[in-house]
Amino acid sequence: MFNNTYDIIVVGGGHAGLEASFASANMGCNTLLITSNLQTIGQMSCNPAIGGIAKGQIVREIDALGGFSGIITDCSSIQFRMLNTSKGPAMWSPRAQCDRRLFSYYWRFFLEKNDKIDIYQDTVVSLIVEKYKVKGVITYFGIKIKTHTVILTNGTFLNGIIHIGKKKIKGGRISESGVKGITEQLSKCFGFKHGRMKTGTSPRVDGRSLNYEKMEVQYGDINPKKFSFFYKTNKLIKQCKCYITYTNKIVHDIIKDNLGSSPIFSKSINGVSPRYCPSIEEKIYRFTNKDRHPIFVEPEGWNTVEMYVNGFSTSFPEKIQYESLKKIKGFEKIKILRPGYAIEYDYFYPEQLKLTLESKYIDNLFFAGQINGTTGYEEASAQGLIAGINASLKIKKKESFILKRNEAYIGVLIDDLVTKGTKEPYRMFTSRAEYRMLLRQDNADERLTHIGYKIGLISKNKIRIVNEKKNKINKCLHLFRNYFINPIDINFILKNKNFPIISDKKTIESILSRSEVSIEDIKSIPLVIDQIKKNDFDKEILEAVSIKIKYKGYIDREKRNAKKLLKLENIKIPNNFNYKNINSLSIEAREKLTYYKPTSLAQASRISGVSPSDLSILLLHINR
Structure with missing residues (x-):
């Protein structure tokens, strides 16, 4: 029945599994998506909405990298709101209410249009592993399917139990059976640590x-x-x-x-x-x-x-x-x-993964979504995308793809999971990111689309669109820095707001940098309106320029801090580094570093119990 060996098998048809399947297929890998029920592909098990605080930023990042969550949401939206607009732009977060049926329909629609993806209804109950390298899967019906790589995206299905009062029903979702076998195999045969988490849904x-x-x-x-x-x-x-x-x-x-x-x-x-x-x-x-x-x-x-x-x-x-x-x-x-x-369901401790989301214990086995201890469609989708990308890159023997904390919320999410682990369902918040002003929802395309192009998920046409946007932003910034406004054109606005008036000509940038002046105020000045129309600066461009001018100090400071962090990121720690032999390290640091196996000095610095003095000692030994 399955005579060929697939490049990648994705286990699970939820948000993580779908993004993983599209990423691997669109990067040229023959992909098989196995799910227990073809009718529930892309199911919104909980609330019918996508986005929200920090989550909306993640969806825009997925789109900028070439993922599909944003597209599916736009196709099925029934209401859209930008949250937190009364706060600074770092907090603005898009959220869409979706038609649950249409959301699933469009995932299936795009899935079936992709010739590189096969779909199959069955339940994977165990993995075929030889010499700690995954070779295939075995299904509930005893079918063995060969593959080079497996991505597990089991969601809430591993030994899932549904609770309603005293009633206990085995299942991963209402009216859907749970999955037994994978947890038992990975824990007993390969030493994976796992725990139990609980989530819930409303009437x-x-x-x-x-x-x-x-x-x-x-x-x-x-x-x-x-x-x-x-x-x-x-x-x-x-x-x-x-x-x-x-x-x-x-x-x-x-x-x-x-x-x-x-x-x-x-x-x-x-x-x-x-x-x-x-x-x-x-x-x-x-x-x-x-x-x-x-x-x-x-x-x-x-x-x-x-x-x-x-x-x-x-x-x-x-x-x-x-x-x-x-x-x-x-x-x-x-x-x-x-x-x-x-x-209630099983999850695996995410610190057992590399930053690529590949297992540290079994080669070519990746984990994504709630199986890693996260909660939320958006967090799952992001992990699926990264797992699919890295699985494909490994097959092609190319360098791994890892987003840094200053590059994307996705980078923060995965670094938090792998470096710190989680003992409770992990949810993304803007407060988890050190560089919120850099990681805004409006500039995800500027930050990430060129990266998506390099790995093969973004077309030349999309790169052209982003470059045109960047050029227009720079052109508008140049205009605002060199075009002067007469006091008579702006003072009536300042007077109406009870703010000090100006006595000399000022550049648009100088005026706009004042907290009391909005981009709408600037647009109301007749001579400025002429320039905006002449250069075809739309609302998106003007909003981007306004943010760059008003928050320049914050943005520049975060860029400087990110550069300092990058120095530590570039100091790599060999995979076989022996911490136990460094007696000058604290006992806790030795234990934590041996367990987590950080890949860089920056990652080591984020592990609880590793002190600045431990880092100095570590740096000394790495240099040796």
């Missing part, structure tokens, strides 16, 4: 049973943007409404009185819960000073009455879910279509 309810007049309306942006820099989709003219309501004391009392029936509090669940996305019962228990918690009511698509109750993830019995929900304003006549549930 789905019938939108016809809700009273939206009692809720706050959450509209999309008036001029919605898109995630993809390159793929053109129709403008999102019509948008679905989302709604906000709140829990209250009655809801809290019901939940407090029934905590014992939650598997989290009855200790039926041993896995670690997400700190930053807790269940409603954990929220009520942990935040006793809160009188209410927001509940976001999100449509599942254009042509469905199904609504997702974001903020009410729970594993309570169905009866308690119903009793507490109907006490929320607007939910008085609630009809539940599907109860919320918790799911």
Whole structure:
């Protein structure tokens, strides 16, 4: 049946598996995607949305590198919002509400258009490994398939158990079986360390049973943007409404009185819960000073009455879910279509991976997504992309692809996982990045597209588009630095804002650098309008230039700090370096460095327990 040897087999048809498959196929590798159910490819298991704080930046980075998550989101969006616009540009984060059915449809659509990708419905239960090198997989039906490389993207399916009250159902997602065999093989035969994590999802309810007049309306942006820099989709003219309501004391009392029936509090669940996305019962228990918690009511698509109750993830019995929900304003006549549930599953400690996401123990075996202890579609997609790229590069015997912390949020994500590990579901935040001003959502194409081109995922046409954008930005910066504004043209704006007026001519750059002056103020000056029209500077270009001028000090400082870090990144540590022989290192440093095996002095510096004096000693021995 499978006579040929595949270059790469991807196990799992979720967000990580799909990005891995496209990356490897588009880099020329014959790829087989094996998933337990062809009908749930690209399934949004939790809320029907992509992006958000830091997550939106990741999706734009994936797109800039040649991935597909942004394209799929744009094709299936029903509402778009740019979050945190009241804050600085480092915090601006795109988020789109999606049509769940269309999201899966477009993943499958693009998948089937790719001649380099074969898809097969079955369940991988073990790996074929010879001399610590992966050679193939064995499926539930006993089929052996040969391959040079395997990428595991099993999500929540490894020994997954679904919890609803006292009910325990084996499965990786509601109505879908879990996977047994892979954890047992990797841990018993090869010494992989693994743990248990827990995540959850909210009830789905019938939108016809809700009273939206009692809720706050959450509209999309008036001029919605898109995630993809390159793929053109129709403008999102019509948008679905989302709604906000709140829990209250009655809801809290019901939940407090029934905590014992939650598997989290009855200790039926041993896995670690997400700190930053807790269940409603954990929220009520942990935040006793809160009188209410927001509940976001999100449509599942254009042509469905199904609504997702974001903020009410729970594993309570169905009866308690119903009793507490109907006490929320607007939910008085609630009809539940599907109860919320918790799911407990295996993950592998990510510090057992290289920065390429290849295993340190088995050659040509890569891990991506929730199997590495992360939570979220976006984090999974990013890992899938990087695993697919590096698996392809290794087959071609080319240099590995590793993004640094100052280059992308994706670099921060993977470095955090591999260097520090995680004992709880890892979620990306802007606060995790040291160089937030450099890693903005608006400049992901400027940062990464040329890299995507070098590795073979970006076309010449896309590079041309980015270069044209860069040239226009530079041209606009030159204009703003050399074009002078008369006091009469700007002083009326300053007066209206109660700010000091100017007495002499000033360049546009000088005026725009003032905190009280916006790019919209500059655009309102007739002579400047003429120059903008003459040079065809659109809103995107003007926004980029405004950011570069207003935040120049912050950007320059982060660039200087990144250069200092780069010096440490360039000091490589040999893979077989023996730390145990360096007695001058602290005992903790020796233990940690031997376990993590950092590839550079910079990575070693981020390991907890490795002090500055340990680094100095290490540098001395490396130089020797």
